[in-house]
Amino acid sequence: MDVGLLLLSAAVLIGAVVLTATSGDRRIARLDRRLARVEQKLDAIAAGVGVELPEPELGHVKALLAEGKKIQAVRAYREATGADLKEAAQAIDQLGT
Structure with missing residues (x-):
């Protein structure tokens, strides 16, 4: 009986962890x-008021x-542009080609 209760408790705990991870x-x-929508809106606003960002210096x-x-x-x-690893x-x- 104790083993069955222990297994049931473990199953419930594992299920809760899986549900929490999926929810996250x-x-x-x-x-x-x-965030992507906010960035698109910000780009549109910047373009509308004529704000241009300078290209980052990539000499280094x-x-x-x-x-x-x-x-x-x-x-x-990544440090110069803020790009993620894949984009960088x-x-x-x-650049290498």
């Missing part, structure tokens, strides 16, 4: 969508890439 993933996805990034230091170039690109890696690949 959905919340993050919803926040990502909201290009120098690292020329030295064959791709990982450091990706890191420097793609940009470095394009």
Whole structure:
């Protein structure tokens, strides 16, 4: 009887953890969508009032890439632009070609 109760408790606990993780993933996805909409609106407002952001200086990034230091170039690109890892890696690949 005690083993059955223990197994049932473990199953309930595992179920609760799975539901919490799934709920958190959905919340993050919803926040990502909201952030993307806010960024689009901000871009539209900036364009409407004629505000242009200067392109980030990538001389240091290009120098690292020329030295064959791709990982450091990706890191420097992320710091200069605020891009995520995937975007930075793609940009470095394009700069390298």
